[in-house]
Amino acid sequence: MPHNTKGPKTRLRVLGRLAPVVLVTWLAPAIAAQQGVNDGEWRYYGGDAGHTKYSALDQIDATNVKDLAVVWRWKTENFGPRPDFNFESTPLMAGGILYTTAGISRSVAAIDAATGETLWTYRLDEGERARLAPVRPAAGRGVGYWKSGNDARVLHVTKGYHLVALNAETGRPIPEFGEDGLVDLFLELDHPEVPKAGVIGWNSPPLVIRDTIVVGAAFGGNNSPRPIVGHIRGYDVRTGKRKWIFHTVPNRAEFGADTWEQGSAEYAGNVGAWAPLSGDEELGYVYVPVEAAQADNSGQHRPGDNLFAESLVCLDAETGRRIWHFQLTHHGLWDYDLPAAPLLLDITVAGRKIRAVAQVTKQAFTYVFDRATGEPVWPIEERPVPQSDVPGEQTSRTQPFPTKPAPFDRQGVTLDDALDFTPELKTEALKLFSQFRLGPLFTPPSLVDPNGTRGTMMLPGQRGGANWAGAAVDPESGILYVGSITHPFVTSVRPCDPERTVIPTMKFCSGGVLYPDIQGLPPIKPPWGRITAIDMNTGEHVWMIPNSDTPDFVKNHPALKGVALPRTGSQDRSGVIVTKSLVFAGEGGGLFAAGPHSGGPVLRAIDKRTGEIISEFTLPANQTGSPMTYLLDGRQYIVVPVGGRNRPGELVALSLPRPGTTVATPE
DSSP: OOOOTHHHHHHOOOOOOOOHHHHHHHHHOOOOOOOOEEEEOOBBBTTTTTOOOOOOSSSTTTGGGGGGGEEEEEEEETTSSSSSSSOOOOEEETTEEEEETTTTEEEEEEEETTTOOOOEOOOOOOHHHHHHHHHHSEEEEEHHHHHHHTTTEEEEEOOOOOEEEEEEOOOOOTTTTTBBTEEEETTTOOOSSSSOSSSEOOSSSSSSEEEEEOOOOOOTTTTTTOOOOOOEEETTTOOOOOOEOOOOOEEEEEESSSSSSGGGGGGGBBOOOOSSOOTTTTTTEEEEOOOBBBBTOOOOOSOOOTTTTTEEEEEEEETTEEEEEEESSSSSSSSOOOOOOOOOEEEETTTTEEEEEEEEOOTSEEEETTTTTTTSSSSSEEEEEOOOSTTTTOSSSEEEEESSSSOOSSBBOOOOBBBBHHHHHHHHHHHHHHBBBOTTTTOEEEEOTTTSSOOEEEEETBSSSOOTTTEETTTTEEEEEEEEOOEEEEEEEEOOOOOGOOOOOOOOEEEBOOOOBBBTOBBOOOOOOEEEEEEEETTTEEEEEEESOOHHHHOOOOOGGGGGOOOOSSSOOOOEESSSSSSEEBBOGGGGOOGGGGGSSSSEEEETOOOOOEEEEEEEEEEEEEOOEEEETTEEEEEEEEEEETEEEEEEEEEOOHHHHOOOOOO
């Protein structure tokens, strides 16, 4: 079986099984197909453990979706004096109850799924430890759920990095789990010192596979030179005992250690997994999207490829043993960490059935592998890329490019990308472009030169392409739906301040964040946001549409008076789910709200075969997290997290009105 092409030291992706074993696995009847959610519930952040965001429900369809109405609203503004405006949580539904995080305190709430009534709430007072927690000080993105017999538990990672197990019926901590329901995630990290508050945390939901809870880690800022690594850990769901740890930066004797040259593994930091994880219940595997190493745009202090940074890693959920991995960016300098949960799906390629895992990326690539073996479904080529001229930087000579599917957004910047709505705007855009270094994908960050360019303009930027909202997939057709933005970003480096740099070999630090614009307009041609449908059986694109109408700020811009504008889309995350016949997507601001370039409070129903917009529904505020759907007492609901500037977060439940009932309307 083929390996990455550049040799075992810096490109090795070891497969955990040999070809004969794979063949036996394929013939084994115990392996079930990946079919999304079929029971009307929504027990995982992405619907199922494979994160398909697919439900087979069809009560709401193209003939009646126009009749959707608000049936209840659950507001978070009562969760403390500092409400959460950026409400990213997608609730779970099990047994007629929704479970979600809420508020800046990151409380947990149980909600009657039929009425929106609060059933119980849980809040852990973590004092200074929570106040200093660095990881996106919002409500978090959700919780985990596990049930065996009459024992049902809600699993939650708190703002201060505790793992909590709660009784799903009462909201009370499970006494036999950890210490009175708590596991301190600062401990058992395999670091010489216990981290202090404000260093490490996590706001994605824990993943439960069989009887193992798997948790990741994130950091407040990837440019911080703190030598803390976000290793991945598995815990017993009943006792809270740590079962295993996977070192995302290998110890000296472990596989991959030699990809951190000159002893750089000893002071490496970050390399956690801040995005949601996915799992295969039948195989017992966990798929971990690993983030970048410190620092985002500078790597002269960590020569080598730096495994397992920016890699998709498959682990055995029971033991933590690495089954296979693939590094998607070698020696990363672009903050192209893996931002979204991997998607598990079954496809048929050239007559061959494949249990696949697909990873969408900030680069706007979709990497597709056999999820049991790690073999690429289509060839992934190591291609030469531009090299850095920053002193001491040892850029990887090649990067992995999938041959299929084609990118779902634009890559690299040329003069042809300049905004050209009018001759005047094009002239201004070209003048702006002249201030920066331009080039194809993987053009390295450049030094800020007072007499030259101010850095490298990269596209996709550090926000993506795809990001944490990720993608959804229809297991019946094998079509994947991914939202993306086209948002350039200038990346640069400057000499570090020696008094603020604790790593002596780190000579160059980030030159700061710069999002270029022209009179407040994006400097490149639209669409600025899109939704793309990709047939994963063929690797071909099916359709692409802008993710929204043209923002009002653009329509009313004085420089565009009298200009016939296309539908531009907006620089917003489109949280997407799929049902039997429809795709649902909003215009969410989410973590990276794009200000005046944002869309509006609209949820759209889209024909999943053609991309035609079937219906539009006005929400009380912009979508801030991915929607979900469920069936309860014969009625299908769609729940959308919403919020915005000066609009505290809430959950809005939509359904078809029953005859003779009165429903609420958006304010």
